[in-house]
Amino acid sequence: MFSDNRTELRKQFFDAWSKQENNEILSPLEVTICQVIAEHPEYHFIFSNMDRYINQDYLPEFGEANPFLHLSMHLGIREQVSTNRPKGISQIHQSLSIKLGNNLEAEHLMMDALAETLWQAQRDNQAPDEAQYIKRLKKILKRYN
Structure with missing residues (x-):
């Protein structure tokens, strides 16, 4: 890939x-x-x-909408969750999945944070900021608590 x-x-x-x-x-x-x-x-x-x-x-x-980008983002999130990198993403994914009723909808919400993190890294010509990414994901999770 x-x-x-x-x-x-x-x-x-x-x-x-x-x-x-x-x-x-x-x-x-x-x-x-x-x-x-x-x-x-x-x-x-x-x-x-x-x-x-x-x-x-x-x-x-x-x-x-680019279907290949969309599907690739699902793959990326699933890989992150399976390795728990960045640290804490597996728990966030699990919590969102429970609150939303399925993994797919959780991933759809998580894509916004991933896209923003990747865009910012590209704009700044640096590696993605994992701490900022987790912060964005926690903000999404907080909306569903």
């Missing part, structure tokens, strides 16, 4: 979904990719048509 090449990254989504559809053996990462895609039926049509969507641009200024 670690590449600067947009097409290569997207192809991993298409390949995993195709392998699942064809009952082929999946790697652990591909299993997670397919779980995230399965939880987003609004995107299934994309993964049935690689030729059309692999190079599709999504422009926020026209109200377009």
Whole structure:
């Protein structure tokens, strides 16, 4: 999943979904990719048509959400939760999931904090501030207490 090449990254989504559809053996990462895609039926049509969507641009200024970015953020959050890095994220995720009734909705809320943290790091040309990220997540959690 670690590449600067947009097409290569997207192809991993298409390949995993195709392998699942064809009952082929999946790697652990591909299993997670397919779980995230399965939880987003609004995107299934994309993964049935690689030729059309692999190079599709999504422009926020026209109200377009990038499904690959969205799904990648789920993958990132799930990896963070599984390793509890930054420290405390697993407990925040669990608490939000309980309060909201499922993991997916918790991750959707957590994405805002992740996006802001990544944007700030990119803007400042530095590593993401994990302490600030946790602070943002705790602020979200506090709204649901």
